[in-house]
Amino acid sequence: MGVCVRNLKLLKYSFSNVALHLYRNIQYILTLSLSIILISFAFITFFGLNSAYDACNRVLSAGMKNSGTIRSLDHKLISDKGLAFLDELQNQDIIDSFGSSDLRGNDILTDLVDTQRGHTQNYGYELSKVLEVLTMNPALFNFCNINIDEGERISNLDFSDESLIYLYLGHAYKNKVELGKTYQSNYNTSYKVAGFLGKDSQWINPNIALLFDSAKPTYNLDYAVIMLIKYPNTDSIFFNTEDNFEETRKLILEAAKAHGFTVAVGSLQTVYDTASTDNEILADYIKQLTGIVLLSSIIIMSCLSTVMIYYNKAQYGIFLAVGFSEQDIIKMLVFEMLLKILLSLMLAFPIARFLSINWFAGAETSFINDIMWDKTFPIVLAVAFLVTLVSWIIPITIFKKTPVTKMIMR
């Protein structure tokens, strides 16, 4: 009972010590906060990479090994010649399923633009009337097994009218747009909402070749607008083949040459392998960086706590002189330490959270924010405690070695 009261009082003493000397403690708290933020991001990147690996493996093992991208190096794919080239690829059965991501400046699909705004990776376009769409031919749509929640299945659609383009909309549009709604464009083209996708449907990232190493290779389709088209209309095309990838690649390159342009063909597997090597280098780098951050935090915080002990030594001397024990004072120091960790976390986590939400705002990278809470938070918490604990070894040793008479001495 009495001991409990004493501990409570010690807690109160340490509390007022931190509160009344906030200006002295602020450096400590800021250093700890800074390292918490840095360590958070180091771990987020680390887990982000791992999560990207996992997702890649899932994609590859789900039968996407024969997938890749065709990129036009001279930007000629968007032309009649490009169409002829793709026509040939399809007619000669070299590839049958392809798609791409595209941006459509659009005046008629405005309700889709409004729903999508702020939820795509292209948040730079947020204020304009640009719609991010996935264009794919029916074969690719089938191949990807995209789950249709409501509306027509693709086999029931009538493709005889070439001026009618079917839309499949992500789950987020479900209560905003009517099924079967038709939009009439000025260019003798019309769009019809053919169905809605199930919640959390995934598709392989359309920008896979560019983003493989830094983002999720799968892509949440909740805000996606899928247009079923015959041929995509961009310089970078995602495709899948059922034949040997290397042979297909040769055939594509030959066909491109015959049509007078240069393309690069990359397989998902090679992109993944290259990215893996890059990632390992990056991961090593992050490990080293984390080590440096930890070490320098420990050094800085050791110095700060030593100064703090020195500042307060007269006070601890008084505590000892009136009858408190060394353990009582170490208890007080531990309470102080916990209090400062708490304050630092209260400062650092909202900042880290804020930064991560802003940096990883795109739909493809927002999963990084979840990583922060699911995996990073407990580890960073543990690291913060460890760093603080280690940084108090020297000052507490100094305290234990200092005789009482020297503490009060002026």
Add this chain to the structure above:
Amino acid sequence: MIKLSNITKTYKADGVETNALKGINLTIDSGEMTAIVGTSGSGKTTLLNIIGAMDTASSGQYTFNEIRVTELNKNKFREFRKDNISFVFQHFELMTMYDVYANVEMPLIARDVPRRERKKIISQCLEKLQIADLASKYPNHLSGGQQQRVAIARALAADTKVLLADEPTGALDNNTSNTLMKVFNEIRDLGKTVIIVTHDMNIARQCKRIIKIDDGIITESIEKS
């Protein structure tokens, strides 16, 4: 009560040895009011710290009512200090961030005294030192004499047999010093053993016994009748 035989103390600092005490033999009886006088650097503080178990002697025997203090281990040594000794310092050494009440409360908390009893003891001590009206004031707002009274109240609250004071009037003017010596005498009347270190003969003269120390050796011990 307090018996020192052949106490020496050697400080080692930066390879230089200082013999602060060179064989002290001293007996102080319970309920005495003793002054230790000497010039600066003569070893007064060192002697007081050894008596108060703030520091250990290099050699010699220190017994306190049957307790062989020089043979205690670290924890017992600290327990001995907590149970028997209170201190008053030249610069008061109050906690500036706590008010007078909380300052006087500190030794009671260290001794796990229950709240109700703490309250009673604190008001008694403040009453005795005539500073009851200052209970909620902060040390920085008090005069030197008032601060030293608070420090004495704090020492009194611990209810130890011995009160040690190192230059308690060193930071105070003559008038205040003399009033404070009356306070110490009153405390002695309560049955406490009071030992005061000072370099001021005028202060020392107000004690029943005067011990003169010079260069680590007791040169004179005067007892007034």
